Structure formats: structure tokens, C-alpha cells
Amino acid sequence: MPRNENISEEERDELKKEIKQELRHEAARRKLISCGACLVAELVLLSIPVIFVLVVLAKTGLMTVPLLTGWLYEPVAPTRIVAPLAGSTMQDVLESLPFRADVDLQTGIVELKLTEQELTTILRDTFDMLQEQESFPLEVHSPQMAVTEQWFEMFAVAPRDDREIPLRLRFVPEVQDGQFEFAPQEMSLGGLTVGEGLSGMMFTFFGGALEDRLNEMFSGIGRLEEMRLEEGRIGIILRSGG
Structure with missing residues (x-):
């Protein structure tokens, strides 16, 4: 059952x-x-x-993040330290150009060389003027320009709280329609490095200022034909009357 x-x-x-x-x-x-x-x-x-x-x-390095900052923050450094010309200004460099130019009277070709010390002098005076404008995005100190066979390297430091944050821009100068045109390659802020796609905005403010200044300087001499990068300096070829 x-x-x-x-x-x-x-x-x-x-x-x-x-x-x-x-x-x-x-x-x-x-x-x-x-x-x-x-x-x-x-x-x-x-x-x-x-x-x-x-x-x-x-x-x-823009903000101190507990644990992460000590672990991740490794600030970039310049290729080398470049000092401006002692006691010289951008105007002094500009006025010296005609006396250093190698001119071929038959072809109208003008050859010049600019050292990275002269470029640093131009850059510092340019930044001093720009930082007086309210639209300039970031206060920077000690800007310098190093020249290698691959690129221009612009380096400066931005004061922030208890540290100085390095800013490094690398770009390749090109000749377009008789003028300098800089192609950004890499940007580093603090210890963060980004490629050309993200560096365009910062380059507009920093590299673009130098680009405009150099074009203005050489416009009175002639039309830019060619530019060569050498270690520590650039070689420039212009055609007078161009």
C-alpha cells in the first residue's frame, strides 16, 4: 500500500x-x-x-591622483637643452639675416642657415608676445627649439601647483606654395604622448605661432623654395623677388 x-x-x-x-x-x-x-x-x-x-x-600631471600619479607620472624630456642667444632678440636675428645670406645674383637664389639657438630666441620672443593675449591657452616658461635631421622639437614647461609640467611638440617643416608649413607628428604633455591626430589643437596654438613668425620673417627676402633639416640648424633656400 x-x-x-x-x-x-x-x-x-x-x-x-x-x-x-x-x-x-x-x-x-x-x-x-x-x-x-x-x-x-x-x-x-x-x-x-x-x-x-x-x-x-x-x-x-595636470592633477595629483592618489596612487596613480606616483605610479604613472614619468615626465618627458627634451632631446637636449637649447639656450637662446645671449643678449639677443628676435629683431636682432632678423636684422642679421641679410649679412649672412649667400646670394647668387645670376639665379636670384638666396641661401641661409638658422641655428637652433636663433630659433629658440625667435620662439621665446614670440611666446612672450602671445602670452600677453587672453586667448593663449596655457602659461609656459623657458620655451626652446631643437633641430634634428628628422624634425623640429619645441619644448617648454607649464607651472602647475607644486610641479612644472613639460610640453613637447615634434613636427616636420615642409614647403607649401613658397611658405613654411609644419606637419605635427607627436605631442607630449607631462608623461602622456599622443600622435598627430590628437596633437593638432595644441600645435595650432604653439607650433602655428612659430610657423607664422618664420613666414613673416622671410617674406621680405624672397619665396621659399627648399628647406633642409640638419643636426642643430636648418638650411633655407629662397628665390629673391619670388
């Missing part, structure tokens, strides 16, 4: 209630686990951009 035949109707109903209650508890537990997993996933997704921003700030 089966055992369940001895169970009364009341006991049977009570057993059904217990089973239903257990099923409800199990469903609630599964729902709670599912909601918890979703919440954790959402928190992880939301924290990713926050962590990214904190990492960027720590690497640039």
Missing part, C-alpha cells in the same frame, strides 16, 4: 503550500542574483571612463 495514501487532505495542502513557497524563494533568489550581476556589470562599465580619465590626468 503506497505511503502517500495515508496523507490527509490537510497535510497534502500544507505540503503544496510549502513547495510553492520554496519555489517562490528560489525564484526570488535567482532574480536577486541576476539583478546583482547586472548592477556589478553596470558599475564596471560606468567606472571604465572614470578610470580612463584618472589615468590620463595622472600621466599628464
